[in-house]
Amino acid sequence: MSGEAESGKAQLAFDGRTVDLPVLTDHIGQRAVDIRNLRKDAGLTAFDPGFANTVSCRSGVSYVDGEAGRLVYRGYAIEDLADNCTFIEVAYLLLHDRLPTRPQLEQFSVLMNRHSMIHEDMITFFAKYPEHAHPMAVLSAMVVSLSSFYPELEESESEELDITATRLLSKLRTIAAFSYKKSIGEPFVYPSYKLSYCANFLNMMFSSPVRDYPMDPMLVRAMNQLLILHADHDQNCSTSTVRLVGSARVNLYACIAAGICALWGPLHGGANQEVIEMLELIHKQGGNVDGVIEKAKDRKDPFRLSGFGHRIYKTYDPRAKIAKRICQEVLGKLGVSDPLLDIAMRLEEKALADPFFVERKLYPNVDFYTGITYRAIGFPTDMYTVLFALGRLPGWISQWQEMVRDPEQKIWRPRQLYTGQNNLPFVPIDKR
Numbered sequence: 001m002s003g004e005a006e007s008g009k010a011q012l013a014f015d016g017r018t019v020d021l022p023v024l025t026d027h028i029g030q031r032a033v034d035i036r037n038l039r040k041d042a043g044l045t046a047f048d049p050g051f052a053n054t055v056s057c058r059s060g061v062s063y064v065d066g067e068a069g070r071l072v073y074r075g076y077a078i079e080d081l082a083d084n085c086t087f088i089e090v091a092y093l094l095l096h097d098r099l100p101t102r103p104q105l106e107q108f109s110v111l112m113n114r115h116s117m118i119h120e121d122m123i124t125f126f127a128k129y130p131e132h133a134h135p136m137a138v139l140s141a142m143v144v145s146l147s148s149f150y151p152e153l154e155e156s157e158s159e160e161l162d163i164t165a166t167r168l169l170s171k172l173r174t175i176a177a178f179s180y181k182k183s184i185g186e187p188f189v190y191p192s193y194k195l196s197y198c199a200n201f202l203n204m205m206f207s208s209p210v211r212d213y214p215m216d217p218m219l220v221r222a223m224n225q226l227l228i229l230h231a232d233h234d235q236n237c238s239t240s241t242v243r244l245v246g247s248a249r250v251n252l253y254a255c256i257a258a259g260i261c262a263l264w265g266p267l268h269g270g271a272n273q274e275v276i277e278m279l280e281l282i283h284k285q286g287g288n289v290d291g292v293i294e295k296a297k298d299r300k301d302p303f304r305l306s307g308f309g310h311r312i313y314k315t316y317d318p319r320a321k322i323a324k325r326i327c328q329e330v331l332g333k334l335g336v337s338d339p340l341l342d343i344a345m346r347l348e349e350k351a352l353a354d355p356f357f358v359e360r361k362l363y364p365n366v367d368f369y370t371g372i373t374y375r376a377i378g379f380p381t382d383m384y385t386v387l388f389a390l391g392r393l394p395g396w397i398s399q400w401q402e403m404v405r406d407p408e409q410k411i412w413r414p415r416q417l418y419t420g421q422n423n424l425p426f427v428p429i430d431k432r
């Protein structure tokens with residue numbers, strides 16, 4: 001689907017003048033006032049901190065219906081994709097705007113294996129990070145470093161783009177696993193041609209030269225599903241960062257590194273780590289969830305219930321529903337009884353019955369249940385946001401690709417309302 005229809009005009013009366021503003025309607029009926037000429041025609045700009053009511057671009061990659069709790073990638077419902085696809089299949093869908101045929105998927109997997117190693121000179125970079133380095137710091141630095149080892153894209157329509165996208169997808173997984181191995185002082189485990197994307201990742205994380213990792217197909221499936229849940233989410237903070245940085249025409253590696261940094265924040269992807277730390281604290285303090293609910297409601301306290309609330313969803317996040325189901329399945333099949341799952345479910349029950357959360361339409365988001373599954377699989381807490389980044393990567397690349405191919409694309413450069421001083425007389429340094 002492309003473009004949208006102009007469906008009438010909105011009128012803005014201001015300063016004794018009336019200005020007509022075109023109203024654009026997309027094919028699902030969402031309407032937006034086109035304010036591109038507002039400054040020229042009326043001498044006005046638009047004030048929208050946090051861009052909560054701003055449409056920054058046209059996009060056909062994914063669509064979030066926040067009222068209905070619906071998420072689609074390239075037209076397909078997240079539930080169908082999570083149940084029936086591998087992560088690589090979904091990455092192909094996002095990048096190519098169609099589900100792959102079997103030969104296309106095989107070819108994509110072959111490419112993925114071919115590009116899975118990182119340049120051997122980059123291995124030495126890991127050695128200089130302190131042991132407690134957060135893997136998101138290592139990940140973003142390594143990704144931007146890839147730009148010095150691999151060629152930049154010359155054009156966006158070519159086979160080169162496929163190779164760069166595959167290179168990034170495959171290498172991010174290797175870098176993520178290596179950063180974990182470095183943090184625990186174990187030797188790196190290299191990727192293997194014999195394993196699928198997620199199995200390879202689990203093997204690089206959890207096997208060692210002296211210890212095989214018994215691959216559990218149930219966990220491989222869970223990993224695939226969890227990565228799929230994170231693969232794209234329209235113009236969220238990190239995706240907008242990728243687009244904003246990319247609008248200055250810097251290379252794709254730098255854009256992705258910037259996206260990783262944005263994702264790290266606790267209000268965004270970093271929330272999955274925060275959730276577990278919050279649940280662990282509740283557990284340590286005896287498991288009473290009422291205190292945390294009261295703290296989250298206290299308007300004078302900056303604390304928020306991590307893994308709750310969303311800018312777009314005003315109902316249950318569809319990803320959270322699937323993540324909760326995966327969590328229960330994985331813990332059940334592994335025979336793990338984690339007190340944090342019980343605390344999370346009690347917290348959810350209490351919050352959903354509390355007028356504060358009901359009135360503000362605050363529900364569990366994707367980050368609420370994922371950490372408990374990652375914990376059961378054996379990932380340390382500070383790797384959770386790295387897993388989010390691995391999942392979001394195909395979305396970032398697809399959104400970037402869409403942006404560079406858009407003939408109307410311009411550098412992103414918002415305006416401001418100025419609150420600083422003006423016309424100060426200059427004071428020479430000796431007189432200050």
Ligand code: CMC
Binds near residue numbers: 266267269311366367
């Ligand atoms: N706990 C307590 N109160 C909350 C929460 C929360 N988690 N989230 C929102 N509120 C309150 C907020 O204080 C405000 O109350 P009031 O109207 O009295 O001022 C109201 O709900 C609206 O919140 P907002 O800050 O205007 O909402 P926003 O759209 O700007 O923020 C959010 C969205 C996700 C940053 C926010 O809900 C939040 O901080 N949640 C916790 C962090 C989190 O879980 N982040 C992961 C988001 S999903 C994954 C991803 O996309 O990264």
